[in-house]
Amino acid sequence: MLETILQTTPLHPKVEAANLNFYYGNTHALKNINLILPDKQITALIGPSGCGKTTLLRCFNRMHDLYSGNRYEGEIILDGSVNILSRRLDPIEVRMRVGMVFQRPNPFPKSIFENVAYGLRVRGEKNRTTIADKVEKALRDAALWDEVKDRLQDMAFNLSGGQQQRLCIARALATDPELILFDEPTSALDPIATANVEDLMTQLKQQVTILIVTHSMQQAARLSDYTAFMYLGELVEHDRTEVIFNDPLNKQTRDYISGRFG
Amino acid sequence: MARSLPSLAASVQQSQRRRSVRQIQEKVIESILFLAAFSCVAVTIAIMVILGVESFGLFQQVSIGEFLTGIEWAPLFEPPKYGVLPLITGTLTTTLVALSVAIPLGTTIALFLSEFASATVREWTKPILELLAGIPTVVYGYFALLFITPLLQALLPDLGGFNMLSAGMVMGIMITPLISSISEDALRSVPAELREGSYATGATRLQTAYKVVFPAALSGVSSSYILGISRAVGETMIVAIAAGLQPTLTFNPLDSAATMTAYIVQVSLGDLPHGTTGYQTIFAVGLTLVLITLVFNIIGHFLSKRYRERY
Ligand SMILES: Nc1ncnc2c1ncn2[C@@H]1O[C@H](COP(=O)(O)OP(=O)(O)O)[C@@H](O)[C@H]1O
Ligand SMILES: [Mg+2]
Numbered sequence: 209m210l211e212t213i214l215q216t217t218p219l220h221p222k223v224e225a226a227n228l229n230f231y232y233g234n235t236h237a238l239k240n241i242n243l244i245l246p247d248k249q250i251t252a253l254i255g256p257s258g259c260g261k262t263t264l265l266r267c268f269n270r271m272h273d274l275y276s277g278n279r280y281e282g283e284i285i286l287d288g289s290v291n292i293l294s295r296r297l298d299p300i301e302v303r304m305r306v307g308m309v310f311q312r313p314n315p316f317p318k319s320i321f322e323n324v325a326y327g328l329r330v331r332g333e334k335n336r337t338t339i340a341d342k343v344e345k346a347l348r349d350a351a352l353w354d355e356v357k358d359r360l361q362d363m364a365f366n367l368s369g370g371q372q373q374r375l376c377i378a379r380a381l382a383t384d385p386e387l388i389l390f391d392e393p394t395s396a397l398d399p400i401a402t403a404n405v406e407d408l409m410t411q412l413k414q415q416v417t418i419l420i421v422t423h424s425m426q427q428a429a430r431l432s433d434y435t436a437f438m439y440l441g442e443l444v445e446h447d448r449t450e451v452i453f454n455d456p457l458n459k460q461t462r463d464y465i466s467g468r469f470g
Numbered sequence: 471m472a473r474s475l476p477s478l479a480a481s482v483q484q485s486q487r488r489r490s491v492r493q494i495q496e497k498v499i500e501s502i503l504f505l506a507a508f509s510c511v512a513v514t515i516a517i518m519v520i521l522g523v524e525s526f527g528l529f530q531q532v533s534i535g536e537f538l539t540g541i542e543w544a545p546l547f548e549p550p551k552y553g554v555l556p557l558i559t560g561t562l563t564t565t566l567v568a569l570s571v572a573i574p575l576g577t578t579i580a581l582f583l584s585e586f587a588s589a590t591v592r593e594w595t596k597p598i599l600e601l602l603a604g605i606p607t608v609v610y611g612y613f614a615l616l617f618i619t620p621l622l623q624a625l626l627p628d629l630g631g632f633n634m635l636s637a638g639m640v641m642g643i644m645i646t647p648l649i650s651s652i653s654e655d656a657l658r659s660v661p662a663e664l665r666e667g668s669y670a671t672g673a674t675r676l677q678t679a680y681k682v683v684f685p686a687a688l689s690g691v692s693s694s695y696i697l698g699i700s701r702a703v704g705e706t707m708i709v710a711i712a713a714g715l716q717p718t719l720t721f722n723p724l725d726s727a728a729t730m731t732a733y734i735v736q737v738s739l740g741d742l743p744h745g746t747t748g749y750q751t752i753f754a755v756g757l758t759l760v761l762i763t764l765v766f767n768i769i770g771h772f773l774s775k776r777y778r779e780r781y
Contacts, residue, residue, distance in 0.1 A: 274665075274669060303670055307670065307671070308670035316664065316686070317682075318685065327672060330672055330673045330677055380670075
């Protein structure tokens with residue numbers, strides 16, 4: 209299947225997971241995953257709850273390194289050269305290039321401005337105009353600027369849930385990531401806020417590669433260029449979204465898409 | 471059917487009896503709980519009333535203005551002097567010294583335990599801190615007088631045998647476990663999502679700890695500081711033993727001076743007859759102490775409201 213994608217799409221692969229296995233202690237959570245994320249495209253991860261979508265997503269920025277007992281095997285190659293999973297590579301280096309947006313908005317207990325500036329400050333940026341410019345650009349890119357430009361010093365908690373999630377997207381955008389990981393970013397949002405965030409992601413595609421976990425098949429169909437279907441820790445099928453939704457090769461995929469399980 | 475009727479009635483009766491037994495039990499437990507809660511309130515009120523009544527006796531002879539602004543405290547001498555300020559400066563100075571030890575140390579320990587230490591290190595450190603918190607204050611007092619003071623004298627040859635620096639520092643060590651354990655709880659209850667959000671932007675452990683976790687836990691951490699202040703203001707034994715008993719109007723920690731608490735123990739250990747002015751000063755000083763602590767607790771209450779965690 210991977211070969212077919214490469215044949216049918218002359219797109220440059222941004223990230224490539226090869227023979228990826230992941231263990232929570234003794235739990236073998238990801239089994240031999242091979243997945244290509246094409247550059248500046250949206251790839252959606254779908255599958256029933258507990259199949260390993262979040263686990264896979266969190267491999268791409270080495271989030272699992274934060275907890276002991278977790279173990280990766282295999283490779284995730286960024287730009288055809290760097291192995292994200294290499295032990296010699298500091299996970300912070302990875303997270304400098306790969307942003308993440310979480311399931312529930314998680315703004316920091318700081319002002320709106322400082323939330324977006326956070327990644328820049330962490331990178332040692334001191335120049336105030338540079339920071340102000342990048343914060344503004346990120347907020348514009350996250351379609352939040354007009355709503356918050358007059359109250360940048362307000363605490364981020366005072367924003368609505370949808371605004372908070374767009375703030376978290378701005379926070380991820382401010383440091384110019386090459387890949388952004390979204391873990392069910394709209395599951396805590398109402399339909400209007402969801403539509404806003406989806407529009408935003410479609411816009412962002414022009415500047416960044418996106419991997420999104422979603423439990424909503426409609427969302428995957430609406431948003432993504434590619435869709436990967438996971439089941440019990442395995443990647444069952446991965447193809448262009450219209451292929452997955454209209455003419456999947458695998459019977460399990462077909463059953464899942466048609467709502468027969470999960 | 472007919473035969474089962476009486477047995478049905480019996481069982482209804484039985485279950486009613488069981489229910490009424492349960493009701494009585496509940497009533498009893500409820501009243502015990504109420505009494506327990508009420509007795510705390512009652513004791514607090516009783517203390518305030520006694521302090522107030524006895525102080526009132528003093529304030530018939532000494533004006534409140536003289537008490538609060540006088541710069542000399544010598545109620546048992548001739549002529550008596552009733553200015554409480556020297557005792558207040560003694561208390562504030564030892565408290566400040568204690569806090570300048572306990573707040574940095576306690577906060578650092580809390581941050582270390584919650585954000586950096588492995589589970590094993592934590593398991594070893596916590597009982598040691600609890601041990602530190604369980605040492606009787608008399609022991610701390612003599613530790614200050616007989617160990618820390620000579621040590622400080624090696625650095626500062628002019629330092630007297632009784633001084634607020636030594637007492638304050640040891641008091642700081644005593645308060646450190648209180649601050650570190652409450653702060654650690656506050657830091658650890660910061661949700662993992664917030665930490666992960668910080669790591670995901672490329673932050674280091676240290677950056678995450680002091681830029682995100684600490685501000686998020688500020689309400690709990692600041693209430694640990696307030697508790698520390700109350701504890702330092704009320705601490706008696708260490709200062710009575712190591713800081714000296716001579717009321718002196720000074721903020722210099724190298725001096726010897728009496729605190730409010732030290733004055734109270736010193737005078738209560740002698741045999742002052744009831745109703746004398748000297749006897750009443752104990753209560754007036756006690757009342758001042760309670761009011762100061764109250765002010766800090768109110769500040770702490772508002773601080774923790776102001777910084778109430780909203781994740
Ligand atoms: N921290 C963890 N420790 C052990 N097992 C985990 C942990 N997190 C998730 N799992 C297990 O890994 C599997 C995949 O979980 P997850 O990636 O969260 O699924 P999804 O996001 O697709 O719902 C599940 O069986 C889950 O129970
Ligand atoms: Mg998940």
